[in-house]
Amino acid sequence: MLSTPTVNKTPQLRLSRSQTLFEAAIERISAAYPKDLARKEGIHSWPDPLPSPTFQRPDPLLLFTPAEDGSRRPEAEPSQPYQAIIPMTRNEMLEHRNRERIKPSMQIPLGLVDKPEEQQVDTFLVDLHGTTDARSGGPLLIAGPQHSGKATALQTMLLWLTTCFLPERLRCAVIDPLGELDQFRALPHFRHPSGETLWTDGNSDEDLTRFIRTISADIQQRHDKFPNQRWERHTLAQLWSQGLTMPQFLLIISNYQSFAERVSASTALQKLIQTVVETRLQGHYLILTSTETSARYITPEVMGACGTKIGLALHERQRHELFGHAAFSTEAIPGRGLLMTTDRKIHQVQLALSAPGHTESSRDQYLRQEIA
Numbered sequence: 001m002l003s004t005p006t007v008n009k010t011p012q013l014r015l016s017r018s019q020t021l022f023e024a025a026i027e028r029i030s031a032a033y034p035k036d037l038a039r040k041e042g043i044h045s046w047p048d049p050l051p052s053p054t055f056q057r058p059d060p061l062l063l064f065t066p067a068e069d070g071s072r073r074p075e076a077e078p079s080q081p082y083q084a085i086i087p088m089t090r091n092e093m094l095e096h097r098n099r100e101r102i103k104p105s106m107q108i109p110l111g112l113v114d115k116p117e118e119q120q121v122d123t124f125l126v127d128l129h130g131t132t133d134a135r136s137g138g139p140l141l142i143a144g145p146q147h148s149g150k151a152t153a154l155q156t157m158l159l160w161l162t163t164c165f166l167p168e169r170l171r172c173a174v175i176d177p178l179g180e181l182d183q184f185r186a187l188p189h190f191r192h193p194s195g196e197t198l199w200t201d202g203n204s205d206e207d208l209t210r211f212i213r214t215i216s217a218d219i220q221q222r223h224d225k226f227p228n229q230r231w232e233r234h235t236l237a238q239l240w241s242q243g244l245t246m247p248q249f250l251l252i253i254s255n256y257q258s259f260a261e262r263v264s265a266s267t268a269l270q271k272l273i274q275t276v277v278e279t280r281l282q283g284h285y286l287i288l289t290s291t292e293t294s295a296r297y298i299t300p301e302v303m304g305a306c307g308t309k310i311g312l313a314l315h316e317r318q319r320h321e322l323f324g325h326a327a328f329s330t331e332a333i334p335g336r337g338l339l340m341t342t343d344r345k346i347h348q349v350q351l352a353l354s355a356p357g358h359t360e361s362s363r364d365q366y367l368r369q370e371i372a
């Protein structure tokens with residue numbers, strides 16, 4: 001039986017302006033009863049709180065460990081080290097990709113998830129294929145108002161995927177009405193073998209129809225190539241191991257709500273979504289972002305198909321629409337949100353940035369250089 005630790009002297013509480021009371025309380029407890037001492041006394045569950053971007057430190061959580069390359073170091077080097085989801089630089093990851101025999105995987109590290117019931121903070125893996133446990137998800141929906149971090153989350157996921165997979169292993173098609181993913185546009189992952197670009201802003205019905213036709217034909221072709229194949233969870237992995245390079249296919253529709261008023265566009269998109277969702281085991285995956293959560297913008301069928309839902313900075317009605325009555329409010333912190341997976345449990349998450357930098361433009365520049 002463990003004796004309750006006694007704290008004789010509580011250090012002075014210094015509240016900086018950017019610190020919330022909750023963080024200050026944790027800091028105070030941590031100072032009074034440090035982790036090392038807790039471990040010595042057999043207490044191992046002492047998770048850090050989710051990292052919070054602040055005015056002084058807007059980029060505390062990154063996908064990759066930033067490179068030690070002075071020329072590309074973010075302008076103001078912070079005193080604290082960055083917290084990175086992947087303990088490798090992007091270059092190390094690229095080398096790893098070239099050396100290893102790569103398997104198909106749509107598990108994407110996107111941040112940290114707080115699990116108070118397990119007293120743990122874990123890496124948050126989005127699982128578009130659905131292979132792990134009850135948490136695994138299938139299609140992903142990220143909902144949040146403007147400037148809540150949706151595009152940033154897409155950038156982090158695209159950086160991960162295009163780093164892990166060569167274009168013959170991953171093909172992406174993007175509908176990006178606001179040009180938020182432009183940094184990635186020139187990558188070969190976004191081009192069809194025919195040379196056609198798999199990218200549209202979707203602003204004209206004509207463009208959208210052409211785009212949908214190309215993707216639908218691709219999906220049909222894959223089906224025709226293996227007419228007798230019974231697609232199961234590991235079929236794609238088995239085909240890869242036999243040397244058949246059939247790319248995983250990811251469809252991203254950013255700002256999906258913007259198509260709701262255009263009847264023919266939204267009908268065509270819904271049909272495409274349904275096809276992609278139904279052929280997940282063949283390696284077709286879907287990510288949607290939306291500023292709206294009501295049935296007027298996202299039909300119950302599309303909402304129901306999204307096994308993983310992330311809500312960023314939602315107000316109460318939207319939280320209910322997305323997560324039901326169990327949803328709770330989170331602090332207004334960039335990249336902080338709620339997550340619900342197929343087990344219908346709700347957790348708080350902090351999403352990672354794809355690039356370091358104190359301002360949006362310096363992060364954008366870093367990301368562009370990184371991809372180039």
Ligand SMILES: Nc1ncnc2c1ncn2[C@@H]1O[C@H](COP(=O)(O)OP(=O)(O)OP(=O)(O)O)[C@@H](O)[C@H]1O
Pocket residue numbers: 053058059144145146147148149150151152153178180334335336350351352353360
């Ligand atoms: N995970 C994060 N960590 C720290 N800051 C973040 C994070 N995500 C977003 N931000 C901050 O919030 C700003 C807005 O993010 P982003 O552009 O991704 O939002 P959005 O929801 O896509 O908005 P819009 O719909 O207007 O494009 C970013 O420039 C960044 O400063």
